[in-house]
Amino acid sequence: MKEQKKTLTREQVLALAEHIENAELQAHDIHKITNDYPDMTFADAYDIQWEIRRRKEARGNKIVGLKMGLTSWAKMAQMGVETPIYGFLADYFSVPDGGVVDTKELIHPKIEAEISFVTKAPLKGPGCHIGDVLAATDYVVPTVEVIDSRYENFKFDLISVVADNASSTRFITGGQMANVEDVDLKNFGVVVEKNGEVVDVGAGAAVLGHPASSVAMLANLLAERGEHIPAGSFIMTGGITAAITVEAGDNISVRYQGLGSVTCRFV
Amino acid sequence: MDQTQINQLGDELYQAMLKREAVSPLTSRGFDISIEDAYDISLRMLQNRLDAGERVIGKKIGVTSKAVQNMLNVHQPDFGYLTDAMVYNSGEAMPISEKLMQPRAEGEIAFILKKDLTGPGVTNADVLAATECVMPCFEIIDSRIQDWKIAIQDTVADNASCGLFVLGDHAVSPRQVDLVTCGMVVEKNGQIISTGAGAAALGSPVNCVAWLANTLGQFGISLKAGEVILSGSLVPLEPVKAGDFMQVSIGGIGTASVRFT
Secondary structure (H helix, E strand, O other): OOOOOOOOOHHHHHHHHHHHHHHHHHOOOEOOHHHOOOOOOHHHHHHHHHHHHHHHHHOOOOEEEEEEEOOOHHHHHHHOOOOOEEEEEEHHHEEOOOEEEOHHHOOOOEEEEEEEEEEOOOEOOOOOOHHHHHHHEEEEEEEEEEEOOOEHHHOOOHHHHHHOHHHEEEEEEOOOOEOHHHOOOOOOEEEEEEOOEEEEEEEHHHOOOOHHHHHHHHHHHHHOOOOOEOOOOEEEOOOOOOOEEOOOOOEEEEEEOOOEEEEEEEO | OOHHHHHHHHHHHHHHHHHOOOEOOHHHOOOOOOHHHHHHHHHHHHHHHHHOOOOEEEEEEEOOOHHHHHHHOOOOOEEEEEEHHHEEEOOOEEOHHHHOOOOEEEEEEEEEEOOOEOOOOOOHHHHHHHEEEEEEEEEEEOOOEHHHOOOHHHHHHOHHHEEEEEEOOOOEOHHHOOOOOOEEEEEEOOEEEEEEEHHHOOOOHHHHHHHHHHHHHOOOOOEOOOOEEEOOOOOOOEEOOOOOEEEEEEOOOEEEEEEEO
16 A cells, blocks of 8 residues: 555546445446556545445445455465455444345355454554554454455456455354453464355464454554544454355354354345 | 285385385376275385384374365375374474475374274264363374375375374363364464364364274274374465474464474
8 A cells, every 4th residue: 555646536436436336236247447447546446435435324324344355465465465455334234143145135245254353442553553453452253244346257456346345245243252362363263164064264363364463454554544443443354264155045154263153144 | 905915015115214215106006906905005014113113102084174085086084003203292303304205294183092982883972082182283294105196095005194293282171172163373484374273174173083983993993092193184284394394373272383404
């Protein structure tokens, strides 16, 4: 995120925000926007994302949290970037544990096992670190994220995906919260089962070495726009496992070491 | 195969290990080798070690992950024998140039038994009841077959490609850890290279130990009180060379590390 130059006009930002949000609301895919705007920067892309957020709030939706994406060192190296990306969560993204996700509302959903943090004090970058995050955390809670790129065939570059709210679409939080001092956040394991079969496993360190460092990076990224993480924020820290494709009829159950399980069904 | 052929191949693998000179795949030599033949070859290789003064201290289970099962096109695990000459303590230097040929590290959970387990009919409950403790472990697998060009019969004959192993710094009662969800983090030279969890090995490391007890039961062999059982890798295997430092940590269990020289 060194590149802060902007290349899009205000009108282009508004038009692209409407274009991408319509794809989400109508569940149809679109070409990645950098095809038409190859010089777009991350700053442009976040302008579009924040405009989508504004559109939802203007319509009466509440913003209920933030999410981090691209939080694996391997993926970042592969994409040639040094920082993860973030997106926001709207109220209607939330699905209860054991609940149902309607695939007709989505394009080509995938799921990821994550751990989320809820803050009890504000976090402000730059210079936010793991210690700040642990001190400001009210509790952690296991979460399954459903991602759904609006781009055809889930094919995108990072700038396009930032504009598309980091592929956010639905999330399911578990029922077992824990204090950060009671969980080994680096070593706790997760086991993802689809229709009763283990399809992936991982441990907390898959998220930037420690999930709390993901929250610290979020505070530092937000600081570049003069924003911060307020007290009471719900933050999904990024996938511990690979993204797993799901379709109507699938049952997902994710077990977390010491934190119970999260389940959902896709119809 | 007749016993002469079996003995010859078992002796050849033992010599390959001693001389650190890999041999061509046994399955490339025109013999029709069954899995049973391959286990007989591994027993002959083991007999050479016992004759040289080594003693069996446990067993290892291999081919427990879907990735490796698909690679070898087999859909069951295999096993090999652990001797006292194979064990290292956490943090010790492991001399590749003296002991190994083409080593790869696997993060595993080791079971230390306090009661015998004799199959068939061993359940997961029996395994848990017979387990004194579990420990973090690196198994350093190695192949006496050139370039790891192994079919299932090659690895079975070659003592399930076992090389050496490292036991970690903690021993935890199985009552105190969820062996299905316990997470594993593997670092190489300070960089996190993989993560996993207990379920990666046949759904649970406990399933692996029960499988081994039941499989060996068919041959009249028991898992013995005091034995170390390596239950299978929870992460992808990682090639290592002299100068590498590997560390594994397992949620709720502990860590193990090894330096290669």
